[in-house]
Amino acid sequence: MVRSSTDAAALVHARGLTKHFGALVAVNGIDFDVARGEAFGFLGPNGAGKTSTMRMINCVSAPSAGELSVLGLNPVTDGPRIRARLGVVPQADTLDTELRVDENLYTYARYFDMPRALARQRTRELLEFVQLTDRAHDEVEPLSGGMKRRLTIARALVNEPELLLLDEPTTGLDPQARHLVWDRLYRLKQQGVTIVLTTHYMDEAEQLCDRLVIMDKARIVAEGSPRRLIDEYSTREVLELRFAIDARPGLDGKLAGVADRVELLPDRVLLYTHDGEAAAAALHGRGVRPESTLIRRSTLEDVFLRLTGRSLIE
């Protein structure tokens, strides 16, 4: 296999990466590279194979086939050396519920063989960073979901990782807690930490990722920056129409030719066009009277719909 010099410099390099669970194919021959300093995302619905991929990068799940190198090393044989330089935020919190907040960070630092004094210092700094200093001596269980997530992020940073893996960092959090997490991740990005994250929220992917791949049914279906993916797979604007339930059948034929592409969803109709206003006026001229009309910019959600024919969140 030919490998270009830029690929060799990649922090994560995968070719034909595959994971089987018995007969089930969770990851089916995917290719990607993560460059140092970038924020790279896997965007895809539940069951796409995101977590399985992250676990292989984390060296806690052996690839069934294909090539994978992490930090230039082989995950199967160099697991401990690779993991020493990774930070991991797993999909489900795995905090040590028997220990207090500060003890969680201290013991985790010790797993990385950090000297005790340094472990204590890192604990203080990181509690400050994730704004949990006042909860340092509390038990973990009563913390809110957002606080637990922040503590998990602090824990992942304890060894000053070169590569931070975040599996659905904000799933299940309320909007305020999400923004707090995003803010911290954004700061890390500014500091030059390489981030690999998975998400099924298109806004999260747009906010945080420099580059992403869209995953569906164990495969990568598209790759690029959020902007480029939208330019490539969608139109500039989207006209969203909602109709009273009984008005839908009367639409037959009336939408043809108004937009580049039409998607009929159960709850709304999407018309992809470079000019939403013009499309709306044209429909009005044809006597189409929706209950509500919205003109918006295209998002990654539209890209996903285009590529897979389904919504990201069912």
Next chain:
Amino acid sequence: MIASLITRRRIQLPAAGRAAHLVERNTVLYRRHWLLLVSGFFEPLLYLLAIGFGVGALVGQSITLNGRPVAYAVFVAPAMMATSAMNGAVYETAFNFFFKLKYSKLYDAVLATPLGVADVALGEITWALFRGSLYALGFLVAMAALGLIKSWWALLALPAAMLIGFSFAAVGTATSTFVRTWQDFDLVLIVMIPLFLFSATFYPITVYPGPLQAVVQFSPLYHGVSLVRSLTTGSISPGLLVDASYLVILAFVGLAIAGRRMQRLLLK
């Protein structure tokens, strides 16, 4: 292709340095819950007082060990010491290990660090061994204070108890990996109670008819009791090597099964 198959099968070997960090994690926890730790020591002590001295008063001098008559309490005390080492190891590896494996997902977090499954197994078994040894040490001191130690060989009873702790910790860990729900622990208790009662703890194995004696020989606690009792009473014989070997083999079988099972459960 062959090379990739071999590397895929490779299990990360344990490293004492890495395993030690998991032991340290447990000391952080028990610094605040030391009462929980100490409580496990009292159960065998209560048995010693109730049965060793209470029942002993009824039995009198009638127990013969290697042709010599000994006080019943002298006979029972080493068995309780062996039991305390077993209890410490089993409490830790059965209940606590299971909780950490299946509920708190502690090991999922730990395995994302440089530690591997073998480090986790070694660390937890070492900790359980510490706990068992702590009970055994306390018990040995209590026996000395009560005048139940009859030989300087008793100094070796502590390493013997550590071996018992190691064996039961390894077997307990291996067993826990097969447990699905808390209800399954009822089965563990169904094994533990007869083990405690019938491993020549309260009377010599010669009480049983021949075939039953052969069955009791399979009990690891029987060999543990035999080891400790020989040492505290000073009746040394080559049979001790058999007892010790049995426990060592069991420990390594347990360790191997535990490692393999954890590999399957945690590193899918």
